[in-house]
Amino acid sequence: MTKGWKLYDQRLAWILVAPVLLLLILLLLLPIAMMTVYTFFTFVTAGVESAVLTFDNWKEFLTDSYYHGFLWKTVRVGAITAVICAILGYFPAYFIWATTFRHKWLLLLLLIVPFWISFTIRTFSWIHILGEQGLINVVLIRLGVISEPLPMLYTEGAVIMGLLHFLLPYMILNVYVSLESIDRTLIAAARSMGCTSAQAFREVTLPLSMPGLGAGLLLCFVLAAGSYVTPQLLGGSRDALFGNLIYDTIMGQLNWPMGATLSIVLFVLLGAAAAAYSRYMGLSQIMKGLSA
Amino acid sequence: MKLTTTKRLERLNERYANGDISRRSFLTLTAAAAAATGLSMPWMGRALAAVSEVRFDGWGGVVQEAIDKYAFQPYTAKSKVKVVQGTFGDENEIITKIKTSKPGDFQIVHSSGVNYYIKYVNGGFNSEINEANIPNMANVLTAMIEPFRKITPKLSAVPYDYGTTGIAYNNKVISPEEAKEKGANLLTDTKYAGKIGGYADMTTRVWYAALQTKQDPNSIQDMDAVWAKVRETRDLAKKFWSSGAELMDLLSRNEIVVTDAWSGRVAALQQQGQPIGYLDPAGSYAWMEDMLVLKGSPMAECEELINFMLDPATSIAVAEGQNYPPSLDPTKVKLTDKIAALPAFDPTGSMKSLTFADPLYWAKNEDAWTKQWDRVSKGA
Structure with missing residues (x-):
């Protein structure tokens, strides 16, 4: 043992953790604290605010149903996206885990390939698929299935589709990592004790993969609810999410105090979702999923 | 009150930043003061270094392509001062960036006329220009300059197109x-x-x-x-x-x-x-658009660039390229048939046929x- 130090020495732990702690304080806590202070500033005119402290911004948020409506809509779209991701993502993850294909790494690589292309470009690609002159409408019209183009682009459905495209790999990776940690002898034991394949899946595999599914749900919900680009590009004027409200308040109205207030609200909402997950499932599963 | 050397140098810097003295005079006076006192200020290094580039932010697309091709590239070839360009889709977006950056990071903005001019003035982001350094302003339509002058008698922007x-x-x-x-x-x-x-x-x-x-x-x-x-x-x-x-x-x-x-x-x-x-x-x-100079910009170079852009040959080429009539007075400068055929063009120069926002x-x-x-x- 090194002289004067013990394994798990508290001083050593603090020294090792200090750089990250410092970065967290400087790059996360301090900006959030500054944003919080800004929520109490007074908006004077576009681009100008004064340091006269007021509760007006909070009062406006708490009493104005316009904001509540968008907050609810953001939660709804985030939840729908996360649930669809879970339904669509579980099966590919299960397949990759269960397959006896020799080059399993290739399947995992395919999951990561979309990340090599810019997120914005991937989102834009949906315009050429869902638009009136897009792939789907052109094919359906040429096949004679429809006579008028279907209104698919600039709808909430298009926004959810874009979010699914972006978030599905996160869900699959999380579930896959969770499945990988299951001791396969447990399934063999269940089968040897008379379980059918479906029963073994229902009684053993599914419950043991729940932490991964939960982590995927949390990640997909948080990322969907906090998204700004997808609703901006694929949604119509009514399909904005809370992130778009924040953008418009800060960049359009140049009202930083109100924009800061809305930002803190979204931060608290998403933080609460993460805290609830952490309380019941633990955050370690997410780390596993992200490092897969 | 007796001025300290430091205070005197700071005032000199402010006068230069406001465009009240030329860069040459500023450097001469600064160097003389520094040599006499052995004193240096933090901004001296930056100021003494020759300005090699000017920052411009515009609307992108065909409009900015025309400005780049017919104004910036010839200007750089002539002056060796490079014009570094950025774009924005919404002018409030660039105002936010200006607000969060330090003076001088953004220098000239292709701004959307008087409505936005007020926002820059309210935010204290603008910098007064020295009109004497932009002789081509004599050709600019008075009807386009006046609304700006109503807001700030000393201008921070020059109308460029409409x-x-x-x-x-x-x-x-x-x-x-x-x-x-x-x-x-x-x-x-x-x-x-x-x-x-x-x-x-x-x-x-x-x-x-x-x-x-x-x-x-x-x-x-x-x-x-x-x-x-x-x-x-x-x-x-x-x-x-x-x-x-x-x-x-x-x-x-x-x-x-x-x-x-x-x-x-x-x-x-x-x-x-x-x-x-x-x-x-x-x-x-x-609506009209203007070239707005921001606080902390190298004024002499910005004014020189704007003057170059207002040169009739340059301005006409840009107007034809971007399809917007120039701010040049058609009663003073002969404009081309292509410009005369552009939508919104006012051959009288009075702008009375157009309805601008008050x-x-x-x-x-x-x-x-x-x-x-x-x-x-x-x-x-």
Whole structure:
């Protein structure tokens, strides 16, 4: 043992953790604290605010149903996206885990390939698929299935589709990592004790993969609810999410105090979702999923 | 009161930053003072280093391509000063960036006229220019300069071009006769529901709603009627576009068949052979754009660049390239036939045929209307 130090020495732990702690304080806590202070500033005119402290911004948020409506809509779209991701993502993850294909790494690589292309470009690609002159409408019209183009682009459905495209790999990776940690002898034991394949899946595999599914749900919900680009590009004027409200308040109205207030609200909402997950499932599963 | 050397140097720096003295005089005086006292200030190194580039931020697309090709590239070849360019889709976006950056990071902005000029002035982002250093300003239309001077007697911006936001329509679907007959009301024609577009901008939406409700956009009496019309357009619209590129994309892909649109962008589409017609209805929204100099900019170089841009040969070439008439007075400078044929061009130079937004009236209502527009645009 090194002289004067013990394994798990508290001083050593603090020294090792200090750089990250410092970065967290400087790059996360301090900006959030500054944003919080800004929520109490007074908006004077576009681009100008004064340091006269007021509760007006909070009062406006708490009493104005316009904001509540968008907050609810953001939660709804985030939840729908996360649930669809879970339904669509579980099966590919299960397949990759269960397959006896020799080059399993290739399947995992395919999951990561979309990340090599810019997120914005991937989102834009949906315009050429869902638009009136897009792939789907052109094919359906040429096949004679429809006579008028279907209104698919600039709808909430298009926004959810874009979010699914972006978030599905996160869900699959999380579930896959969770499945990988299951001791396969447990399934063999269940089968040897008379379980059918479906029963073994229902009684053993599914419950043991729940932490991964939960982590995927949390990640997909948080990322969907906090998204700004997808609703901006694929949604119509009514399909904005809370992130778009924040953008418009800060960049359009140049009202930083109100924009800061809305930002803190979204931060608290998403933080609460993460805290609830952490309380019941633990955050370690997410780390596993992200490092897969 | 006796000035300390430090204070004197700081004042000298301020005078230079404000454009009150030339860069050469500034450097001579600074070097003399520094040599005499053995003193140096933090900004001396930056100032003494020759300015090798000027930062410009504009609207991108065909407009900025024309400015780059006909103004910036020749200017760089002549002066060896490079023009570093950035773009924005919405001017509030660049104002936010300016607000969060240090003076000098952004220097010249291709700004949207007087309405936005007030925002820069209110935020204290502007820098006074020395008009004596821009002799080509003598050719600029007085009618375009005056609104700026009403806000700040000493200017921080020079008008550069103007245009209109009229009605663009697909002439395979809508005939010119129908467009002329319906005018601004085309944007609320239920016949084209789901094929209507519009600029996602409060001023444009309120302006057209005022015309649709037969009100003067510079003196709106019934705001409820205006918002009702804005909602009507919103409900019939397929998409409110937010950049020139998006507008051109929506029109050329037939996603929309009618929209309010920027005259220059429509002219560019027409030159590409797209079947797009353009109409300025009575009271159509006219606007001007200016080259605005920001605080902390190298004033001598910025003024020199703006003067170069206002040179008739340069200004005419840019105008033809971007399809917007220049701010040059046609009674003083002979403009080309191509410019004379551009939408919104005023051959008299009086600008009386165009309806501009009254800056003071709109500034008074801007905050409340922008907030309401944000809500209406999202379904409220």
